[in-house]
Amino acid sequence: MPKNLKSSKTTSKGPKTPGKKQRGGKAEQASKGKQNQPEKEDEADLSMVGIGHPEIFPLVFTTRTQEIFNCRVDEDVTEENCFKLIKKDDIIQDLKTRAAISDFHPVKNIILEYPGEELLIVFDANFQYGQNFYLVASEEAKENFLKPPETAEEIDSEEEKEETLEVSTYKHPVSKPWVSLGSEKEVEEESVKDRVKKIKYMFSRAHREFGAPTGFTDRNASHLKDSYVECTSYQDKTFTIKVLEKDVGVQMVPKVREASTQTEWTYPKNAATQYFPRQLSNGEEEQILSSEVLKQFLTSVCLRMEIALQQNEIMNAFFDDWKALEDKSSAGGKSDVYLKAYQTFTDLHYLKDKSISCVCWHPTIYGIIAESATTQPSEEERTKLQHDSVIIFWSIFDPIHPQLILECLDEISCFQFSPSDPNIIAGGCISGQVVMWDVSKYEEKLQNALSVAVGIKKTVVNMDSASVLNLLEDDDMSELLFIEDYESDKGQILVRYCTSSSMNHSHEKKITDIHWLPDYFEVSQMGETSANRSGICAQFVTCSPDSLILFWDIRDTKLPIRLSSEKVKKENIFNMLPEVSDTSKDPDLIWKPLMKISLCDKEKEHIVKCSPTKISLQEQHYHYKITDTALSLNKLQVLIKDSPYTQMGVSSNKTLNLRENISNNFFVGTEDGEIIYSDWEMKNNTNMEKIASEKYTIHKEAVNTVQRSPFFKDIILSVGGWNFAIWKEGVTICIKNGPILQSNHTAERYTAGHWSLTRPGVFYIGTDEGKVEIWDLLKETHKPSHIQNISKSAITCISPWIASPKQQFLAVSDDSGVLHILEICRTLSHPSSDEQVNILDYFERRVQYLKNYEDDQEFETEENGN
Numbered sequence: 001m002p003k004n005l006k007s008s009k010t011t012s013k014g015p016k017t018p019g020k021k022q023r024g025g026k027a028e029q030a031s032k033g034k035q036n037q038p039e040k041e042d043e044a045d046l047s048m049v050g051i052g053h054p055e056i057f058p059l060v061f062t063t064r065t066q067e068i069f070n071c072r073v074d075e076d077v078t079e080e081n082c083f084k085l086i087k088k089d090d091i092i093q094d095l096k097t098r099a100a101i102s103d104f105h106p107v108k109n110i111i112l113e114y115p116g117e118e119l120l121i122v123f124d125a126n127f128q129y130g131q132n133f134y135l136v137a138s139e140e141a142k143e144n145f146l147k148p149p150e151t152a153e154e155i156d157s158e159e160e161k162e163e164t165l166e167v168s169t170y171k172h173p174v175s176k177p178w179v180s181l182g183s184e185k186e187v188e189e190e191s192v193k194d195r196v197k198k199i200k201y202m203f204s205r206a207h208r209e210f211g212a213p214t215g216f217t218d219r220n221a222s223h224l225k226d227s228y229v230e231c232t233s234y235q236d237k238t239f240t241i242k243v244l245e246k247d248v249g250v251q252m253v254p255k256v257r258e259a260s261t262q263t264e265w266t267y268p269k270n271a272a273t274q275y276f277p278r279q280l281s282n283g284e285e286e287q288i289l290s291s292e293v294l295k296q297f298l299t300s301v302c303l304r305m306e307i308a309l310q311q312n313e314i315m316n317a318f319f320d321d322w323k324a325l326e327d328k329s330s331a332g333g334k335s336d337v338y339l340k341a342y343q344t345f346t347d348l349h350y351l352k353d354k355s356i357s358c359v360c361w362h363p364t365i366y367g368i369i370a371e372s373a374t375t376q377p378s379e380e381e382r383t384k385l386q387h388d389s390v391i392i393f394w395s396i397f398d399p400i401h402p403q404l405i406l407e408c409l410d411e412i413s414c415f416q417f418s419p420s421d422p423n424i425i426a427g428g429c430i431s432g433q434v435v436m437w438d439v440s441k442y443e444e445k446l447q448n449a450l451s452v453a454v455g456i457k458k459t460v461v462n463m464d465s466a467s468v469l470n471l472l473e474d475d476d477m478s479e480l481l482f483i484e485d486y487e488s489d490k491g492q493i494l495v496r497y498c499t500s501s502s503m504n505h506s507h508e509k510k511i512t513d514i515h516w517l518p519d520y521f522e523v524s525q526m527g528e529t530s531a532n533r534s535g536i537c538a539q540f541v542t543c544s545p546d547s548l549i550l551f552w553d554i555r556d557t558k559l560p561i562r563l564s565s566e567k568v569k570k571e572n573i574f575n576m577l578p579e580v581s582d583t584s585k586d587p588d589l590i591w592k593p594l595m596k597i598s599l600c601d602k603e604k605e606h607i608v609k610c611s612p613t614k615i616s617l618q619e620q621h622y623h624y625k626i627t628d629t630a631l632s633l634n635k636l637q638v639l640i641k642d643s644p645y646t647q648m649g650v651s652s653n654k655t656l657n658l659r660e661n662i663s664n665n666f667f668v669g670t671e672d673g674e675i676i677y678s679d680w681e682m683k684n685n686t687n688m689e690k691i692a693s694e695k696y697t698i699h700k701e702a703v704n705t706v707q708r709s710p711f712f713k714d715i716i717l718s719v720g721g722w723n724f725a726i727w728k729e730g731v732t733i734c735i736k737n738g739p740i741l742q743s744n745h746t747a748e749r750y751t752a753g754h755w756s757l758t759r760p761g762v763f764y765i766g767t768d769e770g771k772v773e774i775w776d777l778l779k780e781t782h783k784p785s786h787i788q789n790i791s792k793s794a795i796t797c798i799s800p801w802i803a804s805p806k807q808q809f810l811a812v813s814d815d816s817g818v819l820h821i822l823e824i825c826r827t828l829s830h831p832s833s834d835e836q837v838n839i840l841d842y843f844e845r846r847v848q849y850l851k852n853y854e855d856d857q858e859f860e861t862e863e864n865g866n
Contacts, residue, residue, distance in 0.1 A: 048129060053129075055136060055137050055138040055140075055141040056129060056134050056135070056136060056137070056141075057106075057107050057110065057134060057135040057137055058124070058129040058130050058131035058133070058134045058135075059103055059104070059106070059107070059121075059131055059133045059134060059135055060103060060131045060132060060133070061103050061132060061133045062103060065094075065102075065103045068094065069084070069086050069090065069094075069121070070084075071084045071086075071121060071123070071133070073123065073132070077123035078123070078125075079123070079125040079126075082122050082123040082124075082125065083120060083121075083122055083123075083145065083146065084120075084121045084122075084123070085118045085119070085120055085121075086118065086119050086121055087117065087118055087119075088111065088114060088116070088117055088118065088119055089117075091104050091111050091119065092111065092112070095108055095111075107135055107137070110135075110137050114137065115139065116139050116142070119135060119136070119137075119142075120135070120136040120141075120142040120145060120146070121133055121134075121135060121136075122134055122135075122136060122145065260853075260856075262849075262852050262853060262856055320833070336825060336826075336827045337774060337776075337785055337786040337825060337827050337828060338786070338788065338825050339772065339774075339788050339790075339810060339822040339823070339824060339825070340822060340823040340825065341820065341821075341822060341823075342396070342809060342821045342822055342823045343396050343399050343820075343821035344399060344818060344819070344820055344821070345369075345371070345392075345394045345399055345818070345819040345821070346817055346818045346819065347392060347402065347817075349388075350373070350388055350390050350392060350405070351373050351392070351817035351818075352817065353375065353817070354373035354374065354375050354388075354817045355373060355374060355375070355796055355814075355815045355816075355817065356371050356372070356373050356796050356797060356813035356814065356815075356817060356818075356819060357372050357373060357374040357411075357412065357413045357414065357796065357797070358371065358372045358412065358413065358414045358415055358797060359371045359797040359798075359799045359811050359813050359819065360415065360416060360417060360799065361799060361801040361811065362393075362417065362422060362446070363417050363419065363422045364422050365422075365443075365446050365447055366803070367395050367396040367397055367449070367803070368393060368394070368395055368403065368446050368449065369393070369394050369395075369396070369799075369801075369811055369819070369821075370391055370392065370393045370394070370415070370425075371391070371392055371394070371797075371813060371819050372390070372391045372392075372411075372412035372413070372414075372415060372427070373390075373411070373817055374411045374412070374413055374430060375411065389407065389408045389409070389410050389411045389412065389429075390405050390406060390407055390408065390412075390494075391405070391406040391408070391412055391415060391425070391427065391437075392404075392405055392406075393405070393406075393446065394819070395446075395449040396809070396821055397449065398449060401492075402492055403445065403446055403449050404439060404442055404445070404446065404493055404495060405492050405493065405494050405495065406425065406437050406439070406494075406495045406497070407494050407495065407496055407497065408427065408429065408435050408497055409429065409431075409433070409435065409497065409500060410429040410430055410431040410433065411429065411430045412427045412428065412429060412430075412435070413428055413429065413430050413510050413511055413512060414427065414428045414511060414512065414513055414514050415427035415428065415514065416514050416515065416516055416540070418516060418537055419516055419518075419519065419537045420519055420536045420537040421440075421536075423438060423439050423440040423443055424436065424437070424438060424554070425437045425438075425439065426514060426516070426540055426552075426554075427514070428507075428510070428511025428512070428513075428514050428542050428544075429510070429511060430510035430511075431503070431506075431510070432503075432506040432507030432508055432509055432510060432511060432544060432546070433500050433501050433502075433503060433506045433507075433511075434500065434501040434506060434511070434514075434542060434552055434591075435497045435499070435500045435501075436497065436498055436499050436500070436554065437495060437497050437498060438498050439495055442493060442495065445493070499591060500591070501552070501591045501592065501593075502590045502591060502592055504590075505590060505591075505592035505593060506550075506593075507542065507544035507546050507548055507550065508544070508546040508548075509544045509545045509546040510544060510545075511542050511543070511544050512543060512544055512545065512612070512613045512614065513542065513543050513612075513613065513614045513615050514540060514541070514542045515540060515541050515615065515616075515617060516537045516539070516540045517537065517539045517540060517541065517551075517617070518532075518537065519532055519535050519536055519537045520532055520535070521662045522538065522539055522553075523539060523551050523594065523595060523680070524594075524595075525594055525595050525682075526595075526681075526682050527595060527597075527664060527679075527680045527681040527682040528681070529662040529664060538553060538554050538555050539551060539552060539553050539554070539594065540552050540554075541615065541617065543612040543613070543614070543615045543668065544612065545611035545612065545613060545670075545671050546611070547598050547599050547600065547609035547610050547611060547612070548596060548597065548598055548599075549596075549597040549598075549599060549612060549615065549668075549680070550593035550595070550596055550597075551593055551594045551595040551596075551597075551680070552593050552594060553594045556591060556592075556594065595680070595682065597680055597682070597690045598689045598690060599612055599668060599676065599678065599690055599692060600689050600690065600691055600692070601676070601691065601692045601695055602691055607689070607691070610668070610670050610672075610674070610676060610692065611670050611671040611672065612668045612669070612670055612676075613669050613670060613671055613702050613703055613704065614668070614669040614703055614704065614705060614706040615666055615667070615668050615669075615706065616666060616667045616668075616706040616707060616708050616716055617666045618663040618664075618665050618666065618708075618713065618729065664679045664680050664681050665677065665678070665679045665729070666678065666679065666680065667706050667716050667718075667727070667729075668706065669699075669702075669703025669704075669705075669706040669718055669720060670702070670703060671702040671703075672697070672702070673697060673698065673699030673700050673701055673702065673703060673720050673721055674695055674696065674697050674698075674699075674703075675695070675696045675697075675698055675699075675703065675706070675718055675725070675727070675738065675739075676692040676693075676694070676695050676696075677692070677693050677694040677695075677729075678690060678691075678692045678693045678694075679693070694738075696738035696739070698718070698720075698723070698725045698738060698739060698742060699718070699719075699720035699721040699722075699723060699725075700720075700721035700722060700723075700745075701720055701721035701722075701749070702720055702721075703718055703719070703720035704719055704720055704750070704751055704752055704753070705717065705718060705719035705720070705724075705752060705753035705754070706718050707753065707754060707755060708755075709755050709760065710755055710757055711760040711836055711839075712760070712839075712840065712843070713729075714728055714729040714730060715727070715728055715729075715843065716728075716729065717753055717755060717763055718739075719750045719751075719752065719753035719765060720750065721745075721749065721750065722745040722746050722747075722748070722749055722750060723742065723743045723744065723745050723746065723750065724742075724743050724750060724753060724765060725738070725739035725741065725742045725743070726739055726740055726741040726742075726843075727739050727740065728740050728843060728847060731847050740843060740846040740847055740850060741781065741846055743782075744782070746767075748767040748768055748769045748771065749767065749768040749794075750765050750766070750767060750768075751766050751767060751768050751794050751795050751796060752765070752766040752795050752796060752797055752798045753765045753766070753798065754798040754799060754800060756800060756828065756829075757800050757801075757802055757808070758802065758808065758829050758830070758831060759776075759828065759829070759830075759831045759835060760831065760835055760836045760839040760840075761776055761777035761778045761835060761838075761839040761842075762774065762775065762776050762777075762828055763775050764798050764800070764810065765784075765798075766790075766794075766795025766796070766797075766798050766812065767794070767795060768794040768795070769794070770789060770790055770791035770792050770793055770794060770795060770814060771787055771788065771789050771790065771795070772787070772788050772790050772795065772798070772810075772812060773786075773787050774786040774787070774788070774828065776828075777839060777842060778832075778835060778838060778839070790812050790814070790820055790822070791812075791814040791816065791818060791820065792814075792816075793814040793815040793816040793818075794814060794815040795812060795813070795814055795815075796813050796814060796815055797811070797812070797813040798810065798811070798812055799811040800824070807823070808823070808824040808828075808829040809821055809822065809823055809824065810822045810823075810824050
């Protein structure tokens with residue numbers, strides 16, 4: 001673009017059209033619109049006189065005109081090369097050929113009067129004058145456009161260049177002395193020089209020995225002097241370089257694991273379907289419409305169809321509005337998931353420097369929870385601390401004073417309430433013995449703990465309990481050894497144990513788990529299951545790392561005579577721990593297990609004993625639920641009833657009706673992190689070894705939780721080491737890997753776990769960092785939905801409890817002897833409408849996925865083998 005054109009753009013501004021869209025189609029419309037204009041408009045003044053450029057006439061060139069005169073936009077003319085010279089004769093010929101259609105028609109007279117032979121057409125890319133082209137109508141202006149005059153600055157610069165060329169003359173260079181700038185020093189430093197002093201050796205020989213024969217012999221170099229010179233290595237200071245700074249790069253490489261995914265792919269197929277309507281003749285239509293069968297059909301379904309249509313129009317009869325409202329109110333994000341601190345229990349005397357080993361809610365009395373604690377002292381310290389081996393009962397309404405304290409001969413590692421009579425408590429000691437308590441005398445005190453706190457009466461469920469003493473006395477058994485309970489200086493009631501197992505017939509190591517068998521069957525000495533005629537829980541099972549799984553029957557307890565309170569006071573027994581009676585001399589006083597199982601595993605040709613830590617039977621009591629109806633029972637009516645054990649006799653050797661529908665299978669977790677699946681059926685009475693049916697190594701450390709889901713009898717949760725796993729009984733045998741769901745290994749070690757009592761897809765896991773992870777399988781299966789800090793010490797036990805339909809608690813104990821009671825939020829306690837169905841469908845899909853994956857692996861193995 002010439003400079004005078006640019007200057008005109010800056011000095012004067014004319015009206016502008018909308019933009020570049022007029023180059024093509026709109027330009028044609030403009031030209032076509034001119035065809036209908038009168039001839040007076042042709043002579044109109046189109047020049048830019050108003051803006052100081054009378055020699056410029058804007059024109060609209062259509063695509064046809066651009067092709068005729070070879071001035072096509074962006075091809076023949078561009079924004080940089082915008083000039084085009086057109087002969088005057090060509091323009092006149094176009095005016096004659098196309099007449100008024102020609103784009104030069106508005107400036108016809110100007111072209112005819114133009115003195116030159118060629119006219120200058122300029123492409124206006126920026127629409128400076130309103131059109132896409134403009135005509136330069138004077139020779140002077142055309143010369144200025146094509147050859148613009150030089151500006152004053154350019155003229156001055158050219159004159160200066162000429163003067164400098166004239167003035168500058170050649171000067172001969174003059175030699176100057178060398179000035180060093182340090183380059184020779186750099187050359188010297190970079191040059192390679194031999195700085196190491198060369199070592200020179202000279203070998204000489206007497207002249208008389210030249211040509212003499214040589215004889216070689218073997219000799220010891222140490223026998224002759226100067227025959228052996230040792231050249232030991234030493235550090236040369238010349239080559240010692242002190243490293244002041246060292247750059248080290250470390251590349252972190254993530255662990256890579258190969259995985260494959262099976263995707264069901266449907267291959268596309270070309271298919272075509274051709275159909276045609278069924279044509280009926282008029283006679284056939286009349287015959288069908290007039291038939292009696294059609295009339296009877298319409299008469300029978302007409303009323304039902306009308307009712308159905310009306311119902312569909314009015315409302316959906318199968319829609320549960322209330323349930324949908326509950327789901328909507330309970331559906332929340334992660335902010336709605338939390339555990340609220342409710343109460344905290346600890347005791348500086350009994351729980352100082354101890355770790356809580358077991359926590360159990362009372363099955364029937366509202367707000368009562370019991371805990372036991374253990375330490376790891378030496379044998380001498382354990383003897384001194386025997387009086388501190390207790391089980392403490394707390395009430396959530398009194399966090400300061402324990403309600404009851406059960407004393408024992410050794411520290412308790414686990415205990416459980418009897419499902420038939422919660423006043424009977426069975427516990428396992430770290431010495432391997434089994435201990436039992438009877439707290440029926442203090443049942444009213446435990447109930448009054450709530451009444452005193454809130455001023456109301458709460459009752460219990462199925463509290464048809466009396467003392468075990470009456471049970472055994474009514475059955476003509478030996479009288480019980482019972483050392484009367486006493487009240488401590490602090491006003492705490494201390495309850496002595498009423499019986500214990502013989503040391504020679506107990507576990508060799510500490511008891512790690514204990515479970516009561518249900519009340520509808522019992523186990524014989526050969527492991528056969530039969531119907532329990534009394535309908536009372538009388539048997540329980542224990543396990544220990546000594547490889548033994550023992551079945552106990554409380555009806556077989558034979559204990560010595562009860563001592564009177566006066567005799568006890570005379571002998572000052574209250575100041576010492578009650579001694580276990582010497583049962584080695586009297587075989588009638590021995591309480592030994594009903595059945596023994598030594599769990600073993602066969603590795604190659606050797607049999608190795610396993611070390612069970614947790615056990616889960618298929619037939620067992622899972623949890624207890626307290627309802628408002630049960631809590632509103634009359635307290636007096638319950639206490640008047642006799643104990644369920646008063647009608648129970650001693651286990652006999654008579655043949656009982658066997659129950660084949662009772663499963664004798666169980667899952668066991670070991671100290672080595674293995675999950676073992678086996679059964680308790682014994683082939684003979686002499687050999688108690690039981691080879692494990694299936695064994696899976698999933699966890700890297702001891703298993704601390706093996707628990708069945710309260711909603712699905714065949715779903716088991718196992719926790720140990722740094723991960724957890726979910727198993728499905730009956731499917732693990734088919735699947736080589738074992739569990740249907742297995743978590744990744746975490747940085748924190750898992751120490752405890754428990755299923756939710758009301759939501760099928762939720763479970764809680766404790767860590768050694770004092771955190772509780774809440775897993776919700778409906779939301780996420782690869783990470784917990786919520787993590788909450790509970791304590792600075794490791795979590796040891798987790799136990800949920802349903803206080804009411806609207807309130808649930810979670811008991812969490814730690815390694816420092818503190819028991820935390822947390823209130824569970826509504827989101828974690830109230831399930832959705834179809835949560836159980838969705839979780840069951842998820843487990844089934846996981847099983848099918850694992851089976852398909854194994855089939856694919858076997859198929860690939862066979863192909864690679866072939």
